[in-house]
Amino acid sequence: MNQENPAGRRVLVLEDDETLRLVISRALTRAGFDVRATASPASAIERMGRRDADLLVADVLLGDENFLDRLEELQHIRPDAPVLVISAQTTAATAIQAVRGGAYEYLPKPFDLDDLVEAVSRALATGERTGQQRSGTNPFPDLVGQSPAMQTAFRVLARLSQTGAPVLFTGPDGSGRASAARTLHRAGKPGKALVEAGPDRLRREGPDVFSEARGGGLLLRRAERWDAGVQDLVLEQLTTLGDTRLYVTALASVRQSLVPALFERIAVGHVEMPPLRTRGDDRLRLFEHFLKKHGRSDFSLARDAASFINAYPWPGEVAELERTAARLAVQGDRGMLGLAALQEALGAPVTPGTQTALEEAVRAFVASRLSENSQEIANDTGSIVDRAMIETVLAHCGGVRRDAAQFLGLNRNTLARRLAALGMDGGGDE
Known part of the structure; x- marks a missing residue:
């Protein structure tokens, strides 16, 4: 752990859950910090103003009060004191508002106590505050999630909201790349227009797209589909952006599709x-x-x-999930929403685990490989089915292999061998 000697460094913990307050205080005390604690936001502000502590660890929701609304006040009275925000809220708005309000770091609940100790140590060692003073709230509700991957995305968005660098958003089609870009734009350039363009518009309008976005933001979509002409256009126009912020969306494989000079410029x-x-x-x-x-x-x-929603693979990603929810919202029956109504809204009334959908998918895949004169159909089909099955079960079990093996009807050694054979043995909780 990279940290200065914690002896004598004072930390104030603001948490209204008595059990969690005690757990956090004990962990920081064991790490060598001088720890004080309170459940009162007013007391925390007053004690930080008296310089009773060098750093504040604060929960967001404290009774009826949202502590993010008081970060500006705290910044005025103790601009030198780092603040670590912890929260069970699950939107990008929390991470962004915390960092922009002056917080040094944002940690989503549940968090690892070692990560908290590391963050406290790092904050006290650097003595820096990464946020900027800003009042008000950030109405960005569409990015929701408690999963580790989404919380990582939230923290990255919060940090990027402090810069004007170009940003590349990757992920499957429909995974929320454009929504994340719009969220970042509203955080970094509030009130400024965001111009959006896909490959077809770039081919039609060329430099006019960049001119229209001048001074605001420009969201360029589907970079993996840019042909040589579009790539030349974008690379040339990058020199004219000035204070226009650039956001680009693409599949994860986009680097293979772009000339290196362009990729390096858009993926800062x-x-x-x-x-x-x-x-x-x-x-x-x-x-x-x-x-x-x-x-x-x-x-x-x-x-x-509810079980169906968490088990269904959602091949159309977040976009498909939202479309299904929207259909239920506008045309579903009032009251309890059951499985039949959900399947009807989905447009594919097949319960996860039944044979029909899987058989049709396998037939389509095998027919495609036959048209290619493939002689590895059995191996390829088996590998794809195995991978999809194991990935889905592992995701359902939070990556815990022991639980996944039980769902799959395998022992852990057999599952480990299957993972190794599929090149999926890169870790995971036992």
């Missing part, structure tokens, strides 16, 4: 949007969020419907 910052199938229970959280977004607040989901 990078945000990876994870596939929906790896986000665990975030699928249900997102579904409920989209129901409310599209006007359905009087709902409850039947247990089998």
